[in-house]
Amino acid sequence: MEFLRPANLAEALAAKAEHPDAVPLAGGTDVMVELNFDHRRPDALLDLTRVAELAGWTVEDGVVRLGAGVSYTRLITELGEQLPALAMASRTVGSPQIRNRGTVGGNLGAASPAGDTHPVLLATGARVEVASTRGTRMIDADDFYVGVKKHSLAPDELIVAVHLPVATAPQQFAKVGTRNAMVIAVCSFAVALDPEHRRAGAAIGSAAPTPRRAAEAEEFLAAELPWDAPAPLRDSVKRRFGELVASAAAPIDDVRGTAEYRRHALAVLARRTLGWAWQDYLGSERTCA
């Protein structure tokens, strides 16, 4: 095994081009587990923790460019206002020790259906910036996940950053786990209101082979939410939304929960988070007026 230690992004991309099988290593919270348990023996590890270009974030024209190497802890402490749902999801990741190391870039690279940040990236219309020695391209979160732990990167590409719009309205993320800390999601859900475009994003995690958007539920909200005359939502709207979210799932029975339970829990998460987000929206509207 080789241990590649690029000092900057150009070196990292050159190393990935030369060793397409090299496994990128950032926080190590997934990759090291596989190594410790002898589940993976890659030819090379590509340590990205020295690449300064991945370690920061910027905000420009209402879009956060979040470096792939920014830890969850930093995201929570520094970007809670701009990216509320992503910060909420980050707070549910592992433990303080894990959040000190783990990154959104790593979550994307692992592309687990249960990754905590994925529903937020989908619901907010995030784009993933990937690069290789051939150049840089943007992948819509919608097109990023292509199968269980599979993403749409070419072998010579690295995830450089994630671009997310600064929140202009309430967002929510919720997750069901068997305990509060240190737990992988049984299912998870994110909703993001977008009053400017009269839209709301909705996406599910850990309830299909990939994280996925709940398209019908989104269309329903776009038509039903009383954007122009904000008023409390009728229960029937929240319930119907929950049903449509649940119907977007294609879950499996496994040790963490049954498919039936996951569908049920998603409907509950969707109903509640929509209620919370809309209530916040009403509150902020009243404050503004």
Added chain:
Amino acid sequence: MRVNVTVNGEARQADDVWEGESLLYLLRERLGLPGSKNACEQGECGSCTVYLDGTPVCACLVAAGQAEGREVRTVEGLADGDRLDPVQQSFVDAGAVQCGFCTPGLVVAAHDLLNRVPNPSDEEIREALAGNLCRCTGYEKILDAVRAAAK
């Protein structure tokens, strides 16, 4: 490969480090520092918690090569000579140590919490220790120890 790392203020070097090896293995097996415990090797139990450049991490999830040129502080590096760190002393006084396996990780996690938040609420203590499992104590005496150390 060779790894150079500063551990508890001292420059250390290890040779023949396997590229997939963890910082935990490096500390325990190559540098003779068995304070950090090897239990789950998947970041679930927190028994191997150490500071890496001042941030608490699970040493089992850091590749040894990632520690090159960095500073590590283990539970062995908290005491000042023979004088225990106040957090360590507090664990002893409160009877928060039973089998002792989880203690080093809990002490480092509590040490970090009290550096950041001198007077934490119970909720903050619970959150800060959420990544450290203990199978003996029921956690009550551990909470007592952290509360006492905060005073």
